[in-house]
Amino acid sequence: MKIRLENLTKKFPNRSKKGGADVVAVDNFSFEIPDGKLIGLLGPSGCGKSTALNLISGLESPTSGRIFFDDEDVTDIEPENRGIGLVFQNYALYPHLTVLRNITFPLENLKGDKKLTKERMKEKAYEAARLVQIEELMDRKPSELSGGQQQRVAIARALVKRPRVLLLDEPLSNLDARLRLQTREEIRRIQRETGITTIFVTHDQEEAMSISDLIVVMKSGKIQQIDKPQNVYDDPKNLFVAKFLGTPAINVFVGSVKHGRIFIGDDPVMPIKGIENRAIYAGIRPEGFIPSENGSLKCLLKGVEVMGRDTIILSKHYAQEGDVIHSIVDSEDAMQLDAVNTAIDHKLNLVLDPVHRDVDNHGEIRFSIRPRKIFIFDSETEERIYPNGDQPVTG
Amino acid sequence: MKKKGFKAWLYLLPAVIFLGAFMFYPLIDVFVYSFEEGYNSASQTSFGVGGYNFSYVLHDPYFMQALQNTFLLVIITVPLSTGFALLISLGLNSIKPLRNLFQTIYFLPYVTNTLAVGLVFMILFKKTAYTDGLVNAFISIFGGGSVDFIDGPYWAKMFVLCLYTVWIVLPFKVLILTSALASVNEMYYKAARIDGTSKFRMFTKITLPMISPMIFYLVITGFIGAFKAYSDSVALFGTDLNAAGMNTIVGYIYDMLYGDSGGYPSYASAAAIILFVIVLTITVINLMISRKKVHY
Ligand SMILES: Nc1ncnc2c1ncn2[C@@H]1O[C@H](COP(=O)(O)OP(=O)(O)OP(=O)(O)O)[C@@H](O)[C@H]1O
Ligand SMILES: [Mg+2]
Numbered sequence: 001m002k003i004r005l006e007n008l009t010k011k012f013p014n015r016s017k018k019g020g021a022d023v024v025a026v027d028n029f030s031f032e033i034p035d036g037k038l039i040g041l042l043g044p045s046g047c048g049k050s051t052a053l054n055l056i057s058g059l060e061s062p063t064s065g066r067i068f069f070d071d072e073d074v075t076d077i078e079p080e081n082r083g084i085g086l087v088f089q090n091y092a093l094y095p096h097l098t099v100l101r102n103i104t105f106p107l108e109n110l111k112g113d114k115k116l117t118k119e120r121m122k123e124k125a126y127e128a129a130r131l132v133q134i135e136e137l138m139d140r141k142p143s144e145l146s147g148g149q150q151q152r153v154a155i156a157r158a159l160v161k162r163p164r165v166l167l168l169d170e171p172l173s174n175l176d177a178r179l180r181l182q183t184r185e186e187i188r189r190i191q192r193e194t195g196i197t198t199i200f201v202t203h204d205q206e207e208a209m210s211i212s213d214l215i216v217v218m219k220s221g222k223i224q225q226i227d228k229p230q231n232v233y234d235d236p237k238n239l240f241v242a243k244f245l246g247t248p249a250i251n252v253f254v255g256s257v258k259h260g261r262i263f264i265g266d267d268p269v270m271p272i273k274g275i276e277n278r279a280i281y282a283g284i285r286p287e288g289f290i291p292s293e294n295g296s297l298k299c300l301l302k303g304v305e306v307m308g309r310d311t312i313i314l315s316k317h318y319a320q321e322g323d324v325i326h327s328i329v330d331s332e333d334a335m336q337l338d339a340v341n342t343a344i345d346h347k348l349n350l351v352l353d354p355v356h357r358d359v360d361n362h363g364e365i366r367f368s369i370r371p372r373k374i375f376i377f378d379s380e381t382e383e384r385i386y387p388n389g390d391q392p393v394t395g
Numbered sequence: 396m397k398k399k400g401f402k403a404w405l406y407l408l409p410a411v412i413f414l415g416a417f418m419f420y421p422l423i424d425v426f427v428y429s430f431e432e433g434y435n436s437a438s439q440t441s442f443g444v445g446g447y448n449f450s451y452v453l454h455d456p457y458f459m460q461a462l463q464n465t466f467l468l469v470i471i472t473v474p475l476s477t478g479f480a481l482l483i484s485l486g487l488n489s490i491k492p493l494r495n496l497f498q499t500i501y502f503l504p505y506v507t508n509t510l511a512v513g514l515v516f517m518i519l520f521k522k523t524a525y526t527d528g529l530v531n532a533f534i535s536i537f538g539g540g541s542v543d544f545i546d547g548p549y550w551a552k553m554f555v556l557c558l559y560t561v562w563i564v565l566p567f568k569v570l571i572l573t574s575a576l577a578s579v580n581e582m583y584y585k586a587a588r589i590d591g592t593s594k595f596r597m598f599t600k601i602t603l604p605m606i607s608p609m610i611f612y613l614v615i616t617g618f619i620g621a622f623k624a625y626s627d628s629v630a631l632f633g634t635d636l637n638a639a640g641m642n643t644i645v646g647y648i649y650d651m652l653y654g655d656s657g658g659y660p661s662y663a664s665a666a667a668i669i670l671f672v673i674v675l676t677i678t679v680i681n682l683m684i685s686r687k688k689v690h691y
Contacts, residue, residue, distance in 0.1 A: 057589060059585055059588065059589070078591075079588050079589050079591075080588065080589065080590065080591025080592075081591070084589065085589075086585075086586070086589045088582050088585070088586060090580075090582060092580070092582040092583055092585065092586040094583060094586075094600075094601065094604075095605075096604040096605070105587075105590060105592075105600075106589075106590035106591065108596075109590055109591045109592050109593065109596065110591075157590075161590075
């Protein structure tokens with residue numbers, strides 16, 4: 001089922017004694033979620049992800065705006081009549097009921113001609129349990145389950161009524177790293193198998209990138225960008241999105257455009273067409289650096305981390321924002337450089353003394369920049385600046 | 396290992412000494428007295444050993460009256476006060492404005508002196524030469540005849556005693572239950588709403604099980620407290636409770652020791668042992684039920 005939000009806004013009254021403006025948790029959301037897709041709702045803590053989810057589920061009612069499921073306006077419909085399943089961050093399993101009773105609980109609430117027999121409920125519960133592979137745990141209490149198992153029970157409970165929409169609020173945040181990886185694949189599989197339109201809230205960009213069909217990036221209640229995961233990475237709409245996605249994070253420099261060239265500090269790194277002279281931020285993805293003897297970006301080599309096929313070069317530049325520049329280069333290319341080799345030799349000697357990494361100074365290293373990996377942003381609004389002729393790609 | 400055990404005992408010693416001197420020793424003593432016929436505390440002598448004291452107490456009409464009063468009090472007030480407290484707490488929990496004010500108001504009787512509350516009840520219920528009391532004035536508005544609640548028929552006195560007891564124990568129970576209700580995580584209700592759970596089912600299937608440990612705590616302590624009731628009766632009906640027919644078991648024990656017709660430690664001990672056995676039995680039954688019904 002398709003979900004459409006129209007100018008959805010939620011304000012919470014400011015309760016602080018000093019007064020002040022209302023908290024706008026969700027600010028004028030308008031977008032459409034295609035049928036049967038998995039949407040990742042991504043943003044830092046407190047940006048309004050849970051609120052957005054609660055609005056769609058009906059637990060909160062919007063200050064203004066409408067919500068449509070297909071073409072039905074569900075804005076004023078009670079949560080139980082919207083046909084949704086919701087998995088809470090802490091699962092919210094009823095601690096006094098067995099797994100089976102937890103899963104059948106939503107079915108027991110059915111009234112009138114929808115009422116089911118005990119056997120039918122059990123059948124349905126086992127069906128849902130099979131999907132998340134917890135059939136052997138049906139007689140346990142939630143306190144006797146591991147975090148991952150509880151999480152599956154919560155999903156089974158959300159699925160047992162065959163909802164039209166499945167909403168997951170940071171369902172993996174309580175799991176350890178390994179289980180998180182495993183469970184997110186599981187969620188992806190279940191979503192594919194059932195074909196239920198799913199919204200998955202997370203503040204972990206890697207999680208969102210890996211399982212979503214579409215990512216909605218938000219910040220302080222506002223939508224920043226909606227796109228396919230790869231597009232959000234390759235074509236960020238603003239500096240926030242660029243910084244929020246990718247590990248290692250994008251490298252940001254204070255720069256300018258002068259006479260048709262992008263300058264980082266005083267280094268002219270790249271020609272650019274049709275942009276007036278102005279101050280900018282330049283963002284370069286770690287994989288956008290090519291070490292070369294006569295590259296235009298002059299940095300100070302600080303350290304080298306060889307990681308098999310790839311090598312991470314740590315360097316500094318006086319116009320950079322943040323701590324250190326991360327660039328990921330092919331190990332074979334890196335070995336061609338004298339500076340890198342001395343650094344590696346040096347590191348072998350200092351391997352027991354990592355404190356020195358920051359103080360280390362291995363001289364100059366020069367990079368040229370891959371054109372598709374550098375983005376420039378307005379230094380005031382932090383919005384992306386597109387060179388003339390290149391239309392912003394929208395997805 | 397041995398040394399550790401020694402240390403542990405050393406730390407426990409003060410408590411053990413005090414408990415031994417002021418609890419276990421008297422308890423054993425009472426037990427011994429209750430089987431010694433005609434024990435005289437002045438000469439420390441008795442006629443012999445046997446079940447005579449118990450037989451006397453169990454055939455004493457005053458004791459049987461006290462037993463009946465106590466049981467009635469327990470059976471009526473424990474469920475009523477717990478039920479009312481639950482209703483009030485649910486109410487308190489569902490209002491937002493002025494919740495703290497109301498919580499304070501409901502807690503006030505708890506910090507009020509029992510005898511002061513007794514005085515208020517007197518004003519409400521007692522018939523004097525000048526007035527029939529406020530409640531009677533109220534009854535007469537609706538055309539009812541006046542009832543003497545303090546010196547009148549048994550049911551009227553029992554009614555006042557029960558009302559008084561409920562009133563006295565209510566605040567504590569409200570306090571416990573409001574905090575129990577507040578500690579139930581909001582997300583369970585959210586989950587239940589998504590699942591389309593009715594208000595009634597939310598209460599019976601989520602709220603009640605979640606606060607059941609507290610309810611059973613209140614029931615068990617309520618039972619014990621009501622069995623040990625005494626001051627409530629004194630506050631309402633004065634010290635000559637046998638004459639008023641409103642004595643309780645503890646009142647009977649006190650009377651046997653120090654009352655106008657007192658000076659019978661053996662009978663008092665026997666009555667105390669009987670009370671002990673009753674309370675123990677009821678508490679064990681309570682615990683057995685709670686083990687089955689209470690979750691976690
Ligand atoms: N009931 C409420 N009353 C007032 N303000 C609220 C309420 N619920 C949320 N907020 C505010 O709305 C904003 C968004 O909250 P929300 O819970 O949606 O964030 P989130 O993106 O889910 O964060 P997290 O990742 O930490 O869960 C926050 O600033 C929060 O303080
Ligand atoms: Mg949240």
